[in-house]
Amino acid sequence: MVVTPICNFCAKTGVLCKKCKQKLREGKITEVEVTVSKAFAKAEQKYPKLLQNVTLDRAHSLDNSIVLLTRNGKNLIENEELKYTIETEIRKPIEIVERKADTRKTFAEFFAPLDIVEIDQIFVPPEGDVELKITLKGDPELLRFPLDQLKQIAELISKNPVRLELIA
Numbered sequence: 264m265v266v267t268p269i270c271n272f273c274a275k276t277g278v279l280c281k282k283c284k285q286k287l288r289e290g291k292i293t294e295v296e297v298t299v300s301k302a303f304a305k306a307e308q309k310y311p312k313l314l315q316n317v318t319l320d321r322a323h324s325l326d327n328s329i330v331l332l333t334r335n336g337k338n339l340i341e342n343e344e345l346k347y348t349i350e351t352e353i354r355k356p357i358e359i360v361e362r363k364a365d366t367r368k369t370f371a372e373f374f375a376p377l378d379i380v381e382i383d384q385i386f387v388p389p390e391g392d393v394e395l396k397i398t399l400k401g402d403p404e405l406l407r408f409p410l411d412q413l414k415q416i417a418e419l420i421s422k423n424p425v426r427l428e429l430i431a
């Protein structure tokens with residue numbers, strides 16, 4: 264069964280339980296994620312096999328599209344019909360970012376074909392929060408998203424503030 268940020272029952276019925284409502288109120292999940300979760304549950308009725316192992320981790324609105332962070336989301340990338348079904352349901356184009364077990368690998372794929380030169384952890388005073396500084400090398404024209412959007416998605420992936428640097 265497809266796994267989403269809200270529980271299965273809520274995704275299917277479209278009505279949020281107490282627990283999911285609280286998550287939403289506390290900002291642990293967003294309205295966009297609720298909407299996409301429902302669309303996934305609906306699409307699953309049509310394509311149960313294609314979605315059975317898919318996990319939707321996060322969904323994030325960018326300008327005109329919605330970026331989905333997925334695990335085992337290969338079918339969403341490869342099956343145009345499935346992708347289209349979900350896009351029709353949420354009335355926006357989706358971009359799939361597949362998440363690997365390892366954050367560094369996720370980043371490597373996400374920023375490809377640019378190379379990651381290094382990822383530095385910067386401790387920001389006064390609380391010592393960790394900010395990631397990711398240095399990329401290559402032609403920015405080849406990136407999947409504009410830099411400011413890349414930064415937002417990278418922050419979703421790492422759960423840290425991210426600073427991107429490009430070197431030629």
Ligand SMILES: [Zn+2]
Pocket residue numbers: 269270271272273279280281282283284
């Ligand atoms: Zn629920």
